Amino acid sequence: MPVFASDMLSSVAYAPDEILLALSLSGIVALTVSPWIGLAVAVVILVIVLCYRLNLQAYPSGGGDYEVAGTNLGTRAGLVVAASLLVDFVLTLAVSLTVFASYIGAMFPDLKPYRVLIAVIGIGLVTLAGLRGSWATRGLLAVPTYLFVGAVLLTLAVGFIRVLSGDTPEAVTSDFLALPGSDEETLLTGFAAVFIVLRAFSSGSVALAGVQTVATAVPLFRPPRGRNAAGTLLVTGLLSAIMLVGITWLSAVIGIKFVARPEEQLVTGSGSPVGDFDQDPVLGQLAQAVFSGFPFMFYVVAAVAALVLLVAANTAVEGFPGLASRLARDGFLPRQLASRGDRMTFSNGILLLAAAAIVLVVATQARVPDLIELYLVGVFLAFVLGQAGMIRHWTVRIRTLVTSPLRRRMQLNRLVGWLGLLLTGLVLVVVLSTKFFAGAWIAVAAIAILYVAMGLVRRHYSRVDAELTPEADDDSARTLPSNTHAVVVVTAIHKPTLRALAYARASRPTFVNAITVAVDEDGAQRLQERWDAMGLPVRLTILDSPYRDLNGPVMDYITGIRKRTPRDLVIVYLPQYIVGRWWENLLHNQTSLRLKTQLLNVPNVVVASVPWRLSSFHRARDQRNRRVGPSGSKPTEH
């Protein structure tokens, strides 16, 4: 399932940049530290991958950290994870497409000023593609992922060979000098240095973001699902770790610079500022340097990186329905999301997702580091709670076993869980403490809002369920109303009215009545005459309307029946026009729609809609069928 791995693998297209960027703010010579940070992140990747292999096997239903935290730490913890993951879906879209725009800019420098626009258009396209149907199950999307891994490994291999053979590649920024940033941190020493290293490490750990994507995609794997997913995760983790270490080391050897503010922080060898210089992503610079004599390969690497980022963005769109339906089944989201069959509802959810991503991209002006801060909060909050849940999981199980090799293994598993919890907790603490006011609060606030909203939805459903659950001896299905009154509301004598009359009579009510509202006397008179002339088999009652109001008299009539015979059932038959084009709805059914809403407020009243399909409906359906072809939705006979 390389498609779901794309999210994690694609992060090597921006994680190294984040490491160099965080370091560039300090006076530390980035080139000597960055490879070690890359290595640290790689170790964390491997630890977390080990943790998640255990998670997946213990909870293979695709609930991921939501299920782990919910099961072991309680509903609230699960809900926090759910809120975090929803925020992460938005950020996966936003980050992937923003980085995508950077690679497009690296390939076509003329497009650099349009990064925001490109990212927004990209979100739109990925969303549309996602709405058209599931791409994840199509092998097609695996191709960019393989190509990307191949291209990066090739770049690294050629690069290291050139370095070993003494022909060290030269990047555009190799000759530049990076000055420390002008932030307040440069003034600090000692403790500050540790802090900056920690921050670079946390920024780099964005490379772990894709782990959860694989975890939530478990149900889409072939059985045995947990094992296959765990395998994919291991391979993906190893590849990510190798690529990340390779990129950070090689770029350090070559001397690639990547700083927060190039115009301030980069100077040429002779000490003059580089001025208005746009840095390409580290991987792009690397490919350019390594294949210096053969620029074609640079375009291949950048194009494949851009492609894999699109695939990664697609995983967010693909992954959302799974989480949403699980949350809906648990009562945290509207119930119509529970069934995956209901495409339309999911479409609305995905459109909301895309809209939020677009807002973020525009608000941050497509600045990747700003988005990464937000991303890290959600990702690592989910990690921390997931790991805590797993530790609890093992603790509970260990308690039941006295001695056995299994117990030993579980203790080991728990140790790995503690390691994962510490590492991910460290990242979360660093992000929250260094970047809370700089933007991370937005992610925290979004998670809190989602948490509260989903809690309210759940509370509403619980209350309603309590209200609706019948006693075991509830016999309301057996105690029938004494009589049924069928009431046909007549506005004119036309075919839909005749049909409503026939249907009302066919249900053999105790009483059947046709009523009409006399807005003007002449009209009522004419209607009555015509009614009699046609010899219609039901008596017509004409209701006066002193205020020319149409619905009021009907409501009074119905509530009148209700008052006289409170135990009877009243069925009101309303003709309803089925039209072919949306605007025709503005011309029909409006008055009866409002009448229906009012009628449903009266107890013991059922509203029966008697459809009449206008010829425009048939025309529209025929046209649709002709367009779709015979294989389309089966036509309904008339």
Added chain:
Amino acid sequence: MPVFASDMLSSVAYAPDEILLALSLSGIVALTVSPWIGLAVAVVILVIVLCYRLNLQAYPSGGGDYEVAGTNLGTRAGLVVAASLLVDFVLTLAVSLTVFASYIGAMFPDLKPYRVLIAVIGIGLVTLAGLRGSWATRGLLAVPTYLFVGAVLLTLAVGFIRVLSGDTPEAVTSDFLALPGSDEETLLTGFAAVFIVLRAFSSGSVALAGVQTVATAVPLFRPPRGRNAAGTLLVTGLLSAIMLVGITWLSAVIGIKFVARPEEQLVTGSGSPVGDFDQDPVLGQLAQAVFSGFPFMFYVVAAVAALVLLVAANTAVEGFPGLASRLARDGFLPRQLASRGDRMTFSNGILLLAAAAIVLVVATQARVPDLIELYLVGVFLAFVLGQAGMIRHWTVRIRTLVTSPLRRRMQLNRLVGWLGLLLTGLVLVVVLSTKFFAGAWIAVAAIAILYVAMGLVRRHYSRVDAELTPEADDDSARTLPSNTHAVVVVTAIHKPTLRALAYARASRPTFVNAITVAVDEDGAQRLQERWDAMGLPVRLTILDSPYRDLNGPVMDYITGIRKRTPRDLVIVYLPQYIVGRWWENLLHNQTSLRLKTQLLNVPNVVVASVPWRLSSFHRARDQRNRRVGPSGSKPTEH
């Protein structure tokens, strides 16, 4: 009924400005010509008032020119008038509030930069007030109209007395010199002069705009309606004519200037440009000059003018439902507009009206002259067609009479009609020929679009009527379906389901069936067990759903019944939740709403909504009742 006169009377607050403005573009010395143009407009007012007294008496139903043109010249002419009048409603709102903003600016010069905002807020307030209920029938609104007439007449009287007593008042602009505008017209002579006079005349005839408001308000007058409305019209016309002549003459005597571009066209006595000078409306300048020692009266005049403009704007909001319901009864607008009882629908219409007015005010940046061009097109197109209709009306009647004093009177009436047609036609031709590309085309386009749209609506209704009208011997109300199948769609065993089962059984169908869709096997199993345990009196059919689709299997089941027994009636009972707060709708009924839409496409299927009122509905209703108090809408008992 001074309220409906307010539209016409309020025009003296801006019509004189338009005359001076049109003249200011030329080299003509405005002061010598403007009084004569004022006089000419006054004459036209009186001629048109004479015409409309006849119209009102011949067609007293409030249809105005729409009815006159439709009856005498055919549906199409009537429809053009209707489209024009709809556009005029929008422009009455836009023009009144824009001029209102000018008077506010005259009183509080600091607010002048916010004219657009003030006009938009004014439109919003007038619209809201109009939506809250009819103000026209409240005597309150008559006060500003009387005050306005009193204030203007007092200003004129004091002004003329001061002039006669040799103490000619001095306006701010009296000492300024007005230079010809830099438009191309200044280069022409002779013919151009005639043209500019004609244009000033047509711009001034905006004072006639209110005539139609009185005509459409006839049904709101006390009977005898036609005669009372005609009386109001005569008094209003005379007052308007007197005030218009008075204002143009007095401002000419005082030497008030009002030009298109003050910064270019106004120079001080010494010849230096006045620079950044904001002109107040002519009536405002006049009041300031006349009451020079007593500024309080200036504020009274300006405030009363602003007030009467609000009342005039209100007439548009009040008048719309009348025209709309007439058009709806004739099939040109959605039928729900036909009954005036349906406030909600009219509210939507009025909101559309207000939105269009706001768009115009913002698009023209609250420039009154631009709006006047648009206004004139609609107003005079309706006048011309109305007058043509009246001429036809008299011609037809004259033909039937050989000789009699009545015939003589009708011939005289027709002559008046011709005079009205010529004068209003002249204005229309001048506006269209001089200002078509400068903006009048927008009004023409809007009228054309409304004309086409209303034509399409009418065609749709005619087609549907033809389709729906039964033959006299249609016996579809007597030929009943052979059997009735009641189908209850079950998603869970809760009280709404039990109620739906009871209601389905109460209607004594031939067959009754409960169906549920098995999204997962366990759930279906549990549901069946619970169903059996409760001993529910109907058999439960479990439908498989291979694609976890909820509605598809139900649709297949229903169409299956249809295919086996095409002559039977199928009634599908769907529980529907009635909620108390809007957002709860997002949590309920969504799936069944879509199922209902699909079911209504199947022939011979009736969908019966079985309501279940959630406790939140009762809570919300109680809260509402408590707020409204016991005199509010009567509560429905549970």
